Structure formats: C-alpha cells, structure tokens
Amino acid sequence: MNSTQAQQTSGTSTHRARDGGVDLGTTEDTPTLMLVFEAIRQISDAGGEPTRERIVAMTGLKPTTVDDRIKVLRGEGMISPHKQCYRPLHQHVAAQAVSCTAMPNGVYKIEKGDEVMTLVPAEARQLAPMLAGKALEASALERVQEMETRMIEMAQQLREVDRRYRALKAVKLDGGAQQPLALTF
Incomplete structure (x- = not known):
C-alpha cells in the first residue's frame, strides 16, 4: 500500500x-x-x-x-478529505445514457452511449438476475432514505412533545392552582 x-x-x-x-x-x-x-x-x-x-x-x-x-x-487519500463527506475519491467515470429495447424477433438491444450490444433471449436471461440485484439494491436504498427522513421528523416531534410535557408538569408543580392548558399542534 x-x-x-x-x-x-x-x-x-x-x-x-x-x-x-x-x-x-x-x-x-x-x-x-x-x-x-x-x-x-x-x-x-x-x-x-x-x-x-x-x-x-x-x-x-x-x-x-x-x-x-x-x-x-x-x-x-482513499476518501474525501472533507469532514462528514465519506465519498471515495477514485470513483467510476461519469455514467452514460443506457437503454434496453426488446425487438420483435425476441432479441434485446442494449445501448450505452454509442455502443450497441445485441442479446439473444438466453443471454438476456443470464444477465437479468445480475441486474435485478442492482434494481433491488437501489429500491431498498431509496426506502431506507425515506425511513431515515421520517425517523428524523418523528424524533423532532417527540422532542417537542416531551418539551411541552415538561413545561406543563413544571406549571402544575409550581402553581398548584388550576390554570388553563394551551396545547397547540
């Protein structure tokens, strides 16, 4: 190294x-x-x-x-030197446009930039499970990001409810007399 x-x-x-x-x-x-x-x-x-x-x-x-x-x-020098940024420095080249077309005769045309590859059905079946894993990975990552966002929102709401609860509890302990409760959401 x-x-x-x-x-x-x-x-x-x-x-x-x-x-x-x-x-x-x-x-x-x-x-x-x-x-x-x-x-x-x-x-x-x-x-x-x-x-x-x-x-x-x-x-x-x-x-x-x-x-x-x-x-x-x-x-x-393997990842970004910036704090809180953990990206690898040596990444892949920029992605090009990719498309897949099912032709009427049963073959598939895979196009990447200017390159075209023709796959017969047996080759497409071999490639499908490999790419299906990548599709599932991308979908799972998207769901995780959505869940993280929702969890952050819920944690903020919980902190606010806890703050309000403590304030109401303090009012009850200090005052002794009944005071109107004002809860806003």
Missing part, C-alpha cells in the same frame, strides 16, 4: 502512518479498514450518502472503530 503499510500475518493487519511510524489503528482479526471502505464504496455506488450511521449499520463495527478507520482512509 502506498501511504498506509498494512502488514498481513495470519489474518491480522496493522495500519501505520505514511512515515511508517505512528500506529493509526490496532492489530485486527478482520481487516476493518477494508470493511469500512467497501461499505462507503457500496453505499456511494448505489447512489446513497455514506453517513457514519449507515457505515456502522452495514459493517456492524463500533462507531469509534468506524471513526478511526475513516481517519486512516482520509490519510490514505
């Missing part, structure tokens, strides 16, 4: 600084550095935003471990 020297011995790896000195990680039973990078790459390739929470959920690693590995990946 160029700036991080990973020494592989019997399934463990140690990550060191560019100068070969200071240890930036720990000796690991599994290569957590590559687990974190793969999670970032997969989330990014699927069109998602690789957040710390998603990386933790995808890898099953502790948040502190993920933070340490992100520091190493940044130092390696």
